[in-house]
Amino acid sequence: MMRGTRMAMALVLGASVLVSLPALGFRVGPSSFHLEQSPGTEQTYVLTVTDDTDHAEEIQLYLGDWLRAPDGEHDWDIPLDGLRFTLDRAFSQGDTVRVQYAVLLPAGQDLQVSGGFVAGDPRLTGTTAGPTTLGRSGAAGGEGVQSGPSISVSRTVDAASSAGEATVSLNVTALVPFTGIKLYERFSQHAEVRCLDDAGGTFDAVNRSCADWLALSDTHLTLLPGEARDVTLRIATPVGISGMYWAVVYVESAPIAEDQSGTQILSIYRTAVKVYVTAPGTAELAGTVDRVDVTATDPLGLTIGFGCTGNVQLTVSGAIDVVDQTGTTVRTIPVAEFYVLPGAHQDVQVVDSSPSPLAPGVYQAVARLDFGGDNPVGGVRAFRVK
Secondary structure (H helix, E strand, O other): OEEEEEEEEEEEOOEEEEEEEEEEEEEEEOOEEEEEOOOOOEEEEEEEEEEOOOOOEEEEEEEEOOEEOOOOOEEOOOOOOEEEEEEEEEEOOOOEEEEEEEEEOOOOOOEEEEEEEEEEEOOEEEEOEOOOEEEOOEEEOOOOOOOOOOEEEEEEEEOOOOOOEEEEEEEEEEOOOEEEEEEEEEEOOOOOEEEEEOOOOEEEEOOOEOHHHEEEOOOEEEEOOOOEEEEEEEEEOOOOOOOEEEEEEEEEEOOEEEEEOOEEEEEEEEEEEEEEEEOOOOOOOOEEEEEEEEEEEOOEEEEEEEEEOOOOOEEEEEEEEEEOOOOOEEEEEEEEEEEEOOOOEEEEEEEOOOOOOOOOEEEEEEEEEEOOOOOOEEEEEEEEEO
16 A cells, blocks of 8 residues: 655745655555556456544545656656646846657547646746647647747647648747746547657656556545545547556545644645556567766766666666676676656666775776566766776
8 A cells, every 4th residue: 555645735925845755645556557458358456445533534546657857857847648848047137948749649639738848947827829729730729829928839730741740830939938847738538648859958768658548437535534435437448559658647635734833725636546557478678888977986986877768667677787808897886676657768777885985997888688588788988096
């Protein structure tokens, strides 16, 4: 069983500060689903929610998408059936920038799209102006919507190609100075998207989402103290799928106002139950090491860049051999187990815990990583200790 985590929002002089604190609220089990389900079938599974408090809890359940960030942390900020661009640069008044993506339209259907933005400093929010219907003959709707007095974000759309892929541009104009902006797009159903131009920022989307396959028997529960309730999770897999797909079920309590040292806190208990669905017999295990960097020599620190090029999540572990100029392995540093989703990349930080530093000289760091495929993969980096 997995306990909820209290997400507390502190209201201080009109500003919102989000913090996360562990606390008892409710329990959810199982903590994740690792399922094998054949294409074109429907199955049901059970999620149990238990109220651990001394008062009645109002619980909301809803579906979402998520990714694992390159540093290994979970990224819950991905919009359901959508995408995100992140631009960390500073904008001066009058600056403009354009990002661009391509979206594959569902066969025989138009796609509805909505969007918005959040700037970091100062915190500014708004909606994206422009067409809200993407179709093979062009785009329609919503052209007159205004996005806000501080930042203007507009959407322009090219007609879909013969393959049914529409090109969408998001155009940002800074009406005031600010630093950092996230642009979000959300579609009326899951669609495959790819980045055409991230303008020097980053692009994130979940092309292997299974959220649209999931349905919950309940989206709202009222639980008495100590009460447990089962919620049915129905999964209907489409024909033709292969490999792994994933989504998340969020379980969240109603906000509770608390006073902490004179500050009004709005506490929300929330748990994320990850759902992985794999089509049996279709797994392709493949990965690659694209870089080995030495970040420090005393103690020895390294970064290994690893990408999952297969169609299922990989469980990866291994070691780094430090080899001197005579070809002798003078040190072996274990690489702790980590997980990489299909199509994702992870930068793994490794630090040598040996009590003594390496002697001056020239060495090679030879990384060897194994994920259960036919052959381990690796990479090499030469470095000097002065």
